[in-house]
Amino acid sequence: MNISKAVAALEISGLHKYYGSFHALKGIDLIVNRGSxxxxxxANGAGKSTSIxxxxxxxxxxxxxxxxxxxxxxxxxxIISRLIGLSQQEFNLDRFFPLHKLLRYHGRLYGIxxxxxxxxxxxxxxxxxxxxxxxxxTHRLSGxxxxxxxxxxxxxxxxxxxxxxxxxxxxxxxxRIDLWRYLKKLNQEGKTIILTTHYLEEAQSLCDxxxxxxxxxxxxxxxxxxxxxxxxxxxxxxxLPNPLETxxxx
Amino acid sequence: MSSKDLTLSxxxxxATLSQKKWAGFFSLSLREIERFLTMKSMTVFPPLxxxxxxxxxxxxxxGRQIVDIHGFSYIMFILPGLLLxxxxxxxxxxASSILYMARxxxxxxxxxxxxxSYFQIVSxxxxxxxxxxxxxxxxxxxxxxxxxxxxxxxPAILLLFLMISAQVFGSFGIMIGLRAEHWEHIAIYINxxxxxxxxxxxxxxxxxxxxxxxxTLNLLNPMFYMVNGLRYGILGISEVSILGSFLIxxxxxxxxxxxxxxxxxxxxxxxx
Ligand SMILES: Nc1ncnc2c1ncn2[C@@H]1O[C@H](COP(=O)(O)OP(=O)(O)O)[C@@H](O)[C@H]1O
Ligand SMILES: [Mg+2]
Numbered sequence: 211m212n213i214s215k216a217v218a219a220l221e222i223s224g225l226h227k228y229y230g231s232f233h234a235l236k237g238i239d240l241i242v243n244r245g246s247x248x249x250x251x252x253a254n255g256a257g258k259s260t261s262i263x264x265x266x267x268x269x270x271x272x273x274x275x276x277x278x279x280x281x282x283x284x285x286x287x288x289i290i291s292r293l294i295g296l297s298q299q300e301f302n303l304d305r306f307f308p309l310h311k312l313l314r315y316h317g318r319l320y321g322i323x324x325x326x327x328x329x330x331x332x333x334x335x336x337x338x339x340x341x342x343x344x345x346x347x348t349h350r351l352s353g354x355x356x357x358x359x360x361x362x363x364x365x366x367x368x369x370x371x372x373x374x375x376x377x378x379x380x381x382x383x384x385x386r387i388d389l390w391r392y393l394k395k396l397n398q399e400g401k402t403i404i405l406t407t408h409y410l411e412e413a414q415s416l417c418d419x420x421x422x423x424x425x426x427x428x429x430x431x432x433x434x435x436x437x438x439x440x441x442x443x444x445x446x447x448x449x450l451p452n453p454l455e456t457x458x459x460x
Numbered sequence: 461m462s463s464k465d466l467t468l469s470x471x472x473x474x475a476t477l478s479q480k481k482w483a484g485f486f487s488l489s490l491r492e493i494e495r496f497l498t499m500k501s502m503t504v505f506p507p508l509x510x511x512x513x514x515x516x517x518x519x520x521x522x523g524r525q526i527v528d529i530h531g532f533s534y535i536m537f538i539l540p541g542l543l544l545x546x547x548x549x550x551x552x553x554x555a556s557s558i559l560y561m562a563r564x565x566x567x568x569x570x571x572x573x574x575x576x577s578y579f580q581i582v583s584x585x586x587x588x589x590x591x592x593x594x595x596x597x598x599x600x601x602x603x604x605x606x607x608x609x610x611x612x613x614x615p616a617i618l619l620l621f622l623m624i625s626a627q628v629f630g631s632f633g634i635m636i637g638l639r640a641e642h643w644e645h646i647a648i649y650i651n652x653x654x655x656x657x658x659x660x661x662x663x664x665x666x667x668x669x670x671x672x673x674x675x676t677l678n679l680l681n682p683m684f685y686m687v688n689g690l691r692y693g694i695l696g697i698s699e700v701s702i703l704g705s706f707l708i709x710x711x712x713x714x715x716x717x718x719x720x721x722x723x724x725x726x727x728x729x730x731x732x
Contacts, residue, residue, distance in 0.1 A: 291575045302566035318487035319574040321480020
């Protein structure tokens with residue numbers, strides 16, 4: 211597998227999604243460059259999760275093309291599953307197994323060898339303050355901890371592209387500070403990160419590039435500063451909920 | 461990270477691709493085996509107890525009033541059927557509850573996101589169901605040997621039929637686990653499909669005692685061939701050809717396996 215540097219991390223063109231007769235995505239075009247920190251910003255119901263799930267092959271597309279590092283999603287499931295790590299918006303943690311076992315089984319689904327897996331687990335679980343909870347069942351833990359576990363799970367196989375669907379939902383400010391700092395570091399180390407949010411502040415603090423999604427259409431797309439100044443100057447009509455309590459992260 | 465590093469780490473990914481092709485499959489199989497083992501008191505022991513009760517009631521109390529069949533006491537004759545009931549029920553319950561639960565709490569998404577192919581995913585769930593079915597089957601055999609000195613004519617054939625019977629019902633369970641919208645749907649299939657097929661498949665009687673038209677009808681019941689194979693493995697008698705029974709069961713099992721792979725491929729009840 212040789213991927214030239216020129217190829218985009220993600221390239222979406224003419225993407226449509228119908229849920230029955232409901233037109234959820236109305237022809238989306240999007241390019242995310244390799245190594246960038248990309249924000250998909252939109253209110254609830256705009257179609258963020260739908261887009262993310264189609265990129266990962268969890269939802270069927272109605273029409274259009276999605277390429278991840280040049281690979282068409284439909285035809286290269288195995289390669290793409292190794293390139294992408296996804297943290298879904300909704301928690302979906304297996305209730306049966308204690309945390310440590312849950313993550314270990316997950317890592318082994320990706321064929322990670324025992325030694326590397328142990329190392330990754332140690333590193334990530336301490337990084338996210340999960341080590342002392344390793345023998346607990348996950349449904350006993352709070353929302354903030356569940357969010358951390360979702361992130362660790364997405365990162366475990368060391369994917370090229372990290373996709374986070376509303377990672378700040380249900381997370382307190384302290385975790386958010388840690389999380390934002392960590393994500394910035396990952397991005398600086400070369401990981402492409404795609405994040406969805408309905409908080410302008412979150413996109414503003416983290417992302418280089420932003421696309422605004424409204425009712426299934428991308429109404430604006432570009433460098434962060436342009437987008438933010440247009441939004442703040444009310445040059446476009448774009449509804450977002452109340453501002454987020456914003457941690458300052460360098 | 462420079463572009464060279466990126467390319468390097470990607471080729472490292474490519475290496476793991478080919479090397480670890482089946483590691484994920486084993487991991488998923490093991491996880492689903494561990495899942496039912498952690499619930500032994502709900503999954504493995506109940507069928508054992510109910511079979512022991514059958515053996516006691518039919519073997520010691522009622523059996524004496526029923527004439528021998530093919531030279532075997534009634535309990536010996538029906539033991540292979542009791543065995544089949546436990547095995548198929550467990551394989552079915554395992555697969556259907558795994559799939560139903562995984563869809564319900566969306567943990568199935570992680571499996572769908574993983575590098576496993578649909579064939580590997582389905583096979584792993586099936587393997588887990590075969591293991592549960594065969595484990596229960598072996599325990600029932602042990603109970604039979606201990607309680608009524610059940611013979612074992614051919615362990616290899618016995619094991620073979622335990623496995624393919626469990627596979628058929630494991631695959632069927634996957635289909636129903638995908639289809640079910642409520643737990644009751646699973647119960648409906650047990651009450652209206654699995655149980656009637658079992659009772660009408662020659663578990664409690666010899667087909668030679670049936671009128672001809674019922675005999676013919678019996679030949680359409682897949683359970684008949686499974687029980688026939690098990691009966692041969694245990695008692696060394698059979699009412700139809702063993703090879704034929706094996707091939708018919710195998711054909712059914714492969715067809716159902718193929719259907720489950722197809723259902724995953726089209727994302728039936730898995731992808732909107
Ligand atoms: N499985 C589904 N069936 C029908 N409609 C859906 C389904 N999933 C999402 N939708 C609808 O599609 C629209 C976009 O949803 P979603 O992608 O979840 O938005 P967001 O993530 O931006 O909040 C919403 O109107 C939602 O109700
Ligand atoms: Mg969403």
